Amino acid sequence: MTGNSGSxxxxxxxxxxxxxxxxxxxxxxxxLEIALRELLVDKGVLSAREIQDEIEAWEKKSPEKGAEIVAxxxxxxxFKARLLEDANRTIQExxxxxxxxxxxALENTPELHHVVxxxxxxxxxxxxxxxxxxxxxxKQYRSRVIREPRAVLREFGTKLSDDTEIRVVDSTADCRYLxxxxxxVGTEKMTEEELAKLITRDSMIGTAQARDPIGxxx
Amino acid sequence: MSDQFKVGSKVRVTKAYPPGHxxxxxxxxxxxxxxxxxxxxxxxxxxxxxxLNGLPKLNLYQVLFDMETTWQGDGSFAAKDTLTSDIYETxxxxx
Numbered sequence: 001m002t003g004n005s006g007s008x009x010x011x012x013x014x015x016x017x018x019x020x021x022x023x024x025x026x027x028x029x030x031x032l033e034i035a036l037r038e039l040l041v042d043k044g045v046l047s048a049r050e051i052q053d054e055i056e057a058w059e060k061k062s063p064e065k066g067a068e069i070v071a072x073x074x075x076x077x078x079f080k081a082r083l084l085e086d087a088n089r090t091i092q093e094x095x096x097x098x099x100x101x102x103x104x105a106l107e108n109t110p111e112l113h114h115v116v117x118x119x120x121x122x123x124x125x126x127x128x129x130x131x132x133x134x135x136x137x138x139k140q141y142r143s144r145v146i147r148e149p150r151a152v153l154r155e156f157g158t159k160l161s162d163d164t165e166i167r168v169v170d171s172t173a174d175c176r177y178l179x180x181x182x183x184x185v186g187t188e189k190m191t192e193e194e195l196a197k198l199i200t201r202d203s204m205i206g207t208a209q210a211r212d213p214i215g216x217x218x
Numbered sequence: 219m220s221d222q223f224k225v226g227s228k229v230r231v232t233k234a235y236p237p238g239h240x241x242x243x244x245x246x247x248x249x250x251x252x253x254x255x256x257x258x259x260x261x262x263x264x265x266x267x268x269x270l271n272g273l274p275k276l277n278l279y280q281v282l283f284d285m286e287t288t289w290q291g292d293g294s295f296a297a298k299d300t301l302t303s304d305i306y307e308t309x310x311x312x313x
């Protein structure tokens with residue numbers, strides 16, 4: 001907000017500072033969800049509080065946890081080997097328990113770059129990265145990255161050599177993938193905590209690389 | 219049906235279009251790939267979707283496909299680029 005004055009002369013100011021309002025539910029599946037939720041509450045199967053608590057618990061999870069795990073993998077070869085071998089067991093060291101889903105860590109290298117998508121819906125390593133970004137669930141991303149990964153990565157500002165194999169990993173079933181991005185050069189003396197700040201959500205999806213320690217990557 | 223596939227097996231995704239809840243992407247039906255990982259056994263989603271117990275569990279594999287042949291050259295990728303999908307054994311045929 002600008003601190004100029006409280007009065008609006010005309011209506012020529014931009015509303016870009018605000019998030020758009022949430023539209024009223026109109027789609028059948030949205031109405032179905034509301035009907036089902038209200039029935040569950042009416043029948044005493046779940047309370048409204050329990051539903052809200054669950055939503056809040058999921059929204060509290062953030063990619064910072066994933067960044068801590070990746071930073072550990074960068075500095076500790078033995079940990080990285082265990083993470084690649086059995087991610088479910090290894091992430092327990094960070095307090096993350098995943099029972100039904102198979103968690104798999106994929107290591108990016110200069111030769112092989114993984115990028116994750118779910119072409120069928122929106123499967124995402126939520127226990128590690130939290131709620132996915134909206135674009136991850138968009139039909140645009142899901143239909144395009146599987147077929148034109150080079151164009152999509154360029155739009156994310158990620159340019160890779162043709163000598164690097166891009167492997168688009170479609171998580172269509174019971175497995176959830178966490179990408180371990182390449183550790184940037186010039187980070188040899190950084191601490192684990194400093195390294196974690198370079199590890200963005202997108203770099204753990206594979207649409208980006210980890211942040212360059214010196215300024216922004218172009 | 220349990221152990222006919224292993225890592226390295228060359229496979230074709232069944233080219234079929236049955237109705238219902240299917241977790242094998244359309245664009246891979248009939249495509250050839252290679253198994254690169256065995257995840258273990260998981261309940262059958264085609265039964266779970268209808269409130270059944272999903273048993274017997276099915277072997278689930280990560281299958282690697284070449285972009286060039288999968289898309290027949292129509293896309294934005296380099297010669298080496300690949301894609302993978304996680305596919306249950308009932309949708310795979312040895313070739």
